[in-house]
Amino acid sequence: MPASISGKGTLTIATDASYAPNEFLLNGQGDPIGMDVDLGNAIAQLLGLKTQWVNTGFDGILAGINAGRYNLSMSSFTDTKKREEQVNFVTYLNAGVSIVVAKGNPENINSLADLCGKKVGAENGTTEQDMLTKADVDDSVVKTCSGAGKPAVQASGYPTQNDVNVALASGRLDAYLADTPVAEYAVKVTVDKFEKVGKDVGVAPYGIAIPKNPPELTTAIQKALQKLMDDGDYDKILANWGLADAGIKTAEVNKALY
Known part of the structure; x- marks a missing residue:
């Protein structure tokens, strides 16, 4: 884990909280909830970090990651080859x-x-x-x-x-x-x-969007997600949101189909 993140103890995660059941606001207010939020919180917990969720417009998220405003994004991003030119993706759903x-x-x-x-x-x-x-x-x-x-x-x-x-x-x-x-x-x-x-x-696969540098952040997220998959916690999170059929078994990096 990069020292810049472990030092502050918080992962700043961007999401467009309008995409229920993956990320949304209950009754249009409060903090984001949903499958992506639960999964992101579980990943952060494994890494010994807290989370700060930032609700923002979808079409500006990748630029925000590369500008350093967010550490990563979980916002129902389909992993595509074009998007992989900007960021890394760790796959987590079909x-x-x-x-x-x-x-x-x-x-x-x-x-x-x-x-x-x-x-x-x-x-x-x-x-x-x-x-x-x-x-x-x-x-x-x-x-x-x-x-x-x-x-x-x-x-x-x-x-x-x-x-x-x-x-x-x-x-x-x-x-x-x-x-x-x-x-x-x-x-x-x-x-x-x-x-x-x-x-x-x-x-096609959804991916967690992560800046290409430093590369150890992508590695840390991939390993934490894989542990959640192996331990069964990932399956429980998906089932809780009615998404069990969309689950995958392996967290991979940059596996866009198109």
């Missing part, structure tokens, strides 16, 4: 991408191709936003629509996942894309407002 629509599916959306010409949202800075706005990413809706000769998707980005949920609930969106755990949780808590449709796509 998650796909899901389509969420209003209850009853009034626009009859059942696949990415059905999003063509529709008003579709995602949180800013996410892989889902990339799918809606870029042609050179896996499962690109842009490429799907252009290749089929269909109207382009009407993509909208929002500062937080809460904003995305509100936009769908108010009818400003026909659908949104979100990580599967987040989509399933939204459907569960809204009861009769949303439903998840079609097949999930793009299953």
